Amino acid sequence: MSLVERKILHTGKFLALIQEGHWEYAARVNASGAVVIVAVTKERKLVLVEQYRIPVHSRTIELPAGIAGDEEGGAGEGLAGAAKRELIEETGYTAGRLKILTTGPSSSGLASELITVLLASGLRRIRAGGGIGHENITVHEVSLDEVHDWLAAKADAGLLIDSKVYAGLYFLGRR
Numbered sequence: 178m179s180l181v182e183r184k185i186l187h188t189g190k191f192l193a194l195i196q197e198g199h200w201e202y203a204a205r206v207n208a209s210g211a212v213v214i215v216a217v218t219k220e221r222k223l224v225l226v227e228q229y230r231i232p233v234h235s236r237t238i239e240l241p242a243g244i245a246g247d248e249e250g251g252a253g254e255g256l257a258g259a260a261k262r263e264l265i266e267e268t269g270y271t272a273g274r275l276k277i278l279t280t281g282p283s284s285s286g287l288a289s290e291l292i293t294v295l296l297a298s299g300l301r302r303i304r305a306g307g308g309i310g311h312e313n314i315t316v317h318e319v320s321l322d323e324v325h326d327w328l329a330a331k332a333d334a335g336l337l338i339d340s341k342v343y344a345g346l347y348f349l350g351r352r
Contacts, residue, residue, distance in 0.1 A: 203288045209246035212260040215345035216297040222318040239339040241267040269306030273299020
């Protein structure tokens with residue numbers, strides 16, 4: 178609990194810049210949380226997404242993910258609902274089961290955002306995926322036996338690998 182005055186420096190459509198004492202950080206506007214989905218097919222393939230990310234000026238490899246409650250009329254959207262929606266939008270898969278693996282900060286020195294990592298199983302493909310609107314997402318299904326070499330090859334090719342991919346693999350290894 179902070180006893181220091183909280184000052185809003187700027188509010189945009191999706192983020193607010195907050196100052197508390199000497200610290201500045203970002204906070205989500207109109208969102209109730211963030212979800213990251215570790216989705217594995219019955220063929221033991223990890224579902225990953227590739228997209229260009231403007232803040233890092235690079236293509237990235239990530240787990241499917243998104244924001245809860247940020248859609249118009251979605252103020253009451255829960256984490257499981259957001260995970261199901263984002264998984265379909267980004268990958269075209271629907272999940273039969275979702276299990277929360279962990280919740281923690283996305284970047285505790287930069288943002289107040291908490292992310293919840295969920296395991297999606299019982300996957301069934303219902304459409305192509307690729308995102309919505311301006312998103313231009315490429316879906317990859319990578320064998321768990323080959324995923325580390327595949328990720329290394331993508332990194333060697335200049336893509337950035339989101340560290341949450343490795344967190345997802347950690348949880349899969351513990352199962």
